Amino acid sequence: MNNKKSHKHNELILKPLGIDTRNEHTVYMRRDCPVCVSEGFEALTRIMVSHGDRSIVASLNVLDNEALLGHEEASLSQKAITSLKVEAGDLLAFSHLPPINSMSAVRGKVYGHRLKESQIQDIVSDLAAGNYSNVEIAAFVTACAGRRLDIDEIIHLTKAMVDAGQKLHWPAARVFDKHCIGGLPGNRTTPIVVAIAAAAGLTVPKTSSRAITSPAGTADTMEVFTNVNLSLEEMKRVVKQENGCLAWGGSMQLSPADDILIRVEKALDIDSEGQMIASVLSKKAAAGSTHVVIDIPVGPTAKVRTSDDAEELSQRMTMVAEAVGLKLKIVITDGSQPVGRGIGPALEARDVLAVLNNEGTAPTDLRERSLRLAAELLELSGKADPGNSHSKAETLLNSGKALKKFIAICEAQGGFREPMQARFQHPVQAERAGTVAAIDNRKLAKIAKLAGAPDDKSAGVDFLTPTGTKVESGQTLYEIHAESQGELDYALEYYRQNESSIIDIT
């Protein structure tokens, strides 16, 4: 606290207030503090905040409340505290922000100029350093929307994104991966494909994401079975031992600039084909992959709507992949229906295990999609050709070798667990007899989330009657699973408000 005596005109003492503003750096100052007054800072000014030789850029929120901060104190958002590596009582120095040079390149793009390679590198490294405000990120995302990036810009963006983060290296000369463009509900093929490919001897160090807005991501589903929070060293040990792993990729810092762009893209619901290609391929290249199968589901409510769009996207992805040294195989699949039956981590895990176990009740769509993608990986590796790849994949699955490999990977990651059952289950029944004509996937996903997914692993929706199913009056259409009565009630309240629009029976 002797800081108070010695600090300079542009310094204040950090008092954390515990405010989470997500990826954005925010600084909180009293309107009447000496720094605000003398520097002329006002709300939303972008400010350089320094401690020792580290600096970050933050947006200012001004406090009129004398109770929160002392006259010589300032606060930072949680992300800013982490980035600057400071703690309560540390002295923070504040100064006007020198212009972010790369924003002039963004402005050029806004006015319609092409971005040069060096400009893209500068933009991406400023993005990764957290130097852009959300408003500036929004301008960049908007300027690149649709097809506003040409093929060279996409290649440079992909390379710059790889360079801005950590890169993984593997002893194997060829490293395999798969990716699906635009999630399809329940499309949990990854654990099955990785198990088959690793059983065939391919190196498959798979990292996956957690759900952002959906009821489950692959990492959430895998966490039902085993530990997914692997350090890089642990991941390497598992892959060395079992050829593959199924880990959470979030802590790897692969292509961090991409994570920042994606948040703002989602908030705006604006797509940029170029950024999407750079996003997918930069993560694969940074993860050390050399051969990748890309699944593009096509359907009226999927991310890619028509097979023409899928063809064009394939061509552009393939060109960018070649430029960054990735070998790609693109598979265009049916994206008109959800896959499997479970929606939510444990329910999806149950479907995955049923396929690996060759159970008679296993969802055939999930099994078939997984076999097709695994076959493509086997072809890409040269271990099979188009004439026998599917049967080789099927043999690995039917023989139980894929299951054995899957359990071995889980054991190596920390131990295998069976999916758990939720404490509360509520059946939703057909009001009348007929045929299931249409399903609102978005609303089913919402029920699963209100029931607690993905944080409650066992929560979600077990969906029993796909489109085309003939149902009797009173037959169960789906079950809502929840860990607490409160959450079940909450999901049911939403169900009752939307009852007639979730499943259409004709």
Next chain:
Amino acid sequence: MNNKKSHKHNELILKPLGIDTRNEHTVYMRRDCPVCVSEGFEALTRIMVSHGDRSIVASLNVLDNEALLGHEEASLSQKAITSLKVEAGDLLAFSHLPPINSMSAVRGKVYGHRLKESQIQDIVSDLAAGNYSNVEIAAFVTACAGRRLDIDEIIHLTKAMVDAGQKLHWPAARVFDKHCIGGLPGNRTTPIVVAIAAAAGLTVPKTSSRAITSPAGTADTMEVFTNVNLSLEEMKRVVKQENGCLAWGGSMQLSPADDILIRVEKALDIDSEGQMIASVLSKKAAAGSTHVVIDIPVGPTAKVRTSDDAEELSQRMTMVAEAVGLKLKIVITDGSQPVGRGIGPALEARDVLAVLNNEGTAPTDLRERSLRLAAELLELSGKADPGNSHSKAETLLNSGKALKKFIAICEAQGGFREPMQARFQHPVQAERAGTVAAIDNRKLAKIAKLAGAPDDKSAGVDFLTPTGTKVESGQTLYEIHAESQGELDYALEYYRQNESSIIDIT
């Protein structure tokens, strides 16, 4: 406090924390509060906040600090509290945001589609209601950047902006105004032009803005002379009595959507010609003007760089003005040099008064620009023709009639005051003899702001040696004026760091 017993699952109690986030609505909730948990809200989610039958849209910041809010409490930013008209202890209800329909039109524009009239009306009314996040506003600004709005879109945008705010009505059939595109330092012609025009019998109900990033706006300068915070009723009384007024326009709620766009445009430093035209003309039309003189200064560091650009801008402005029923006269002027000598409210007020007083030391450039614009207004009104308008304006100024009218307007607004002197003055002297070759206006403005302008009215820079002036070593180039030793020191610290780059003597 019996609220605590009765509130529903989606309600929390307001505890204001006094956080100013400018125009953006922000809501603060504890991560573990029942609403965050059950609704699945996370940081930066856009949320509908309701109290009684009023609602606003706000962005969520999540608090991890139990000391700031109770388990059943939430907070709002100052702007959100004002918009929702709530106070401490009120119950707030929270719900997921129904999609803002007009954002789909913004996305269409982002992808290159033209905006229809009804889409523009929806966007502007959502903007004015505060329904857009800053990120969404940034996407709209970016999608309209440069010349991306065609003439019909600009006309519809202008009309929608007028309709979204208050409109002023005047008894006179013809109502006159002037506007300058892109501020030029010290270009304080408005008080002089209004005094001459009102003395000639024109109705000139002038509203002006305060400084946003500059050392003084016209309203700040006028506040040196008199009260500028007029209610609409007071403004009408002054205009009825004296033909004109010189008031602050900020409380009038003219074209509120424009104020919201301008903040984000400034933050991004992105210009949209279409939005600029809509901004200027919507404010004039909303203020009830019918005849407007527009001053476009052209110069290498001005907003408009070349006379070709100025010509094109003139044509487009004139077309839009006709469509919204405004008669325009555009005057293209020299924008290569600052105008007058003072930088800061009182120093600029002193220059204005010197011109109105016909003092020998009055800055001739300020006098000449004012006469030219006043002459254009007289022509527009039909009271003069190109052959005699300048001499008529000059007669009104030289005879003292303009000064008399100016003082009468000030008296009607609450009393006339002479500009005050600052308590501290510090001369900055030439290090060597030579000729003033170049001046960095931006840095001089920065010194004026560090010295306390515009909040300290008398603070600023008195600039004595325009480009081309021959100076001796030790001659005073400019004086820094400040109200406190601390602020003077602060301005001097910046001066010493930048000494050689402020004024170039060759």
